[in-house]
Amino acid sequence: MRDVPRLSVRGLSKAFYHTQALREVDLDVAVGEVVAWVGENGAGKSTLAKIVAGVHLPDAGQLFFEGRHVLIDSVLTARRLGIAVVHQELNLVPHLSVAHNLFLGREPTSGPLKVLRRGELRRQAQEVLRAVGVPACPDTLVRDLSLAQRQLVEIGRALSQDARLLIFDEPTSSLAESNVAELLGKIRDLRDRGLSVLYISHRLDEVLAVADRVVVLRDGQKVAEVRAAEATKRDLMSMMIGRDMETMYPKRAVALGPVVLEVQGLLAPGLAEPVSFSVRAGEIFGVAGLVGSGRSELLRAIFGAEDRSAGQVLVGGQPLRASPPWDAVAAGLAMVAEDRKVQGLVLGMPVVDNVALPVLRRLAAWGVVRRRRAEADVGYRYSERVGVRAASLDQPV
Numbered sequence: 001m002r003d004v005p006r007l008s009v010r011g012l013s014k015a016f017y018h019t020q021a022l023r024e025v026d027l028d029v030a031v032g033e034v035v036a037w038v039g040e041n042g043a044g045k046s047t048l049a050k051i052v053a054g055v056h057l058p059d060a061g062q063l064f065f066e067g068r069h070v071l072i073d074s075v076l077t078a079r080r081l082g083i084a085v086v087h088q089e090l091n092l093v094p095h096l097s098v099a100h101n102l103f104l105g106r107e108p109t110s111g112p113l114k115v116l117r118r119g120e121l122r123r124q125a126q127e128v129l130r131a132v133g134v135p136a137c138p139d140t141l142v143r144d145l146s147l148a149q150r151q152l153v154e155i156g157r158a159l160s161q162d163a164r165l166l167i168f169d170e171p172t173s174s175l176a177e178s179n180v181a182e183l184l185g186k187i188r189d190l191r192d193r194g195l196s197v198l199y200i201s202h203r204l205d206e207v208l209a210v211a212d213r214v215v216v217l218r219d220g221q222k223v224a225e226v227r228a229a230e231a232t233k234r235d236l237m238s239m240m241i242g243r244d245m246e247t248m249y250p251k252r253a254v255a256l257g258p259v260v261l262e263v264q265g266l267l268a269p270g271l272a273e274p275v276s277f278s279v280r281a282g283e284i285f286g287v288a289g290l291v292g293s294g295r296s297e298l299l300r301a302i303f304g305a306e307d308r309s310a311g312q313v314l315v316g317g318q319p320l321r322a323s324p325p326w327d328a329v330a331a332g333l334a335m336v337a338e339d340r341k342v343q344g345l346v347l348g349m350p351v352v353d354n355v356a357l358p359v360l361r362r363l364a365a366w367g368v369v370r371r372r373r374a375e376a377d378v379g380y381r382y383s384e385r386v387g388v389r390a391a392s393l394d395q396p397v
Helices: 045-052 075-081 098-102 118-132 147-160 177-192 204-210 233-241 295-303 325-330 340-344 351-363 372-386
Strands: 007-016 019-029 034-038 060-065 068-070 083-086 165-169 196-200 213-218 221-227 259-267 275-280 310-315 318-320
Touching: 007 045, 019 045, 019 060, 019 221, 034 045, 034 177, 034 204, 045 165, 045 196, 075 083, 083 147, 098 118, 098 147, 118 147, 147 177, 177 196, 177 204, 204 233, 213 233, 221 233, 259 295, 295 325, 325 351, 351 372
Parallel strands: 034 196, 034 213, 083 165, 165 196
Antiparallel strands: 007 019, 007 060, 060 068, 213 221, 259 275, 259 310, 310 318
């Protein structure tokens, strides 16, 4: 059976309106193999994963699972085949126990009234937790687990459905480095037990550490396929963008200008000690730290989205009020939020309206946007400038 690929994709294509998301993609995933999909945003990685998981139907092409031609027309169909997804954003219910999350909708019951068999539920949950290495009690509420433990519970839920193909979609985006190593070790264990894994990530170091093979997508097409042991991070980056990195981003000397941002003794919720630094014109200034170290809280406090308890921020030598954020926008600051869906975008609004949101005050009179055409012009101009890829800029985010 190991000679037959667990998953085979042949000539897979998918378009959304006028945007070709995938174009005639072929690939195989063997039994007991980790295959990573890498590519820039918009390369087609998530679309390919969603087709395999039953979220989207392809426009053309065929899928074979363990040698059989299959039509994966729903998530339920994928689940019945043995395909499960561990999402970037965990699909767990925080106020329910670990056991109930593991078997939600599949709880063991008895009799015509479907009475819950609590003892059996706990026993099955304990077996799953033992398999994925979570030392928690089945009765523990999910909200009381660490983020890494929640990730393992999500994996356990997939395994409890007899999954034979696991898809990991950016699984380490919210994990600390120590937890990342633990998760990658668990994925290797799953591979060694005969499971097949599709691993999607922008973190190329992780890809090279965990994958057996790497498939590179660019503009919806498969442009390369390499053994992970024979590739380097630079190789993958060059394949992803289609040219050498030094050509794409050549190093050049930049004369630093005056100080444009100065933070003096800033304290805010999530910061243990006052923070001070300055940033000069022409400089890229990095803020690093583990999850929970206060990186996001610091930036939100500078931008006025978080209360400050002490210190001040100066932009161009002028003090910036602690709030509201539109003062920061007026002073020339912009912030890309960590949680795009919650803090950065209005998902029900069109792309162009989202792009124009920071400047609505300039286009409004008495709180009413009267210059609708000007708003659209701003949205279209900056969407094109940063290369937003969408079927239509008028579609909801």
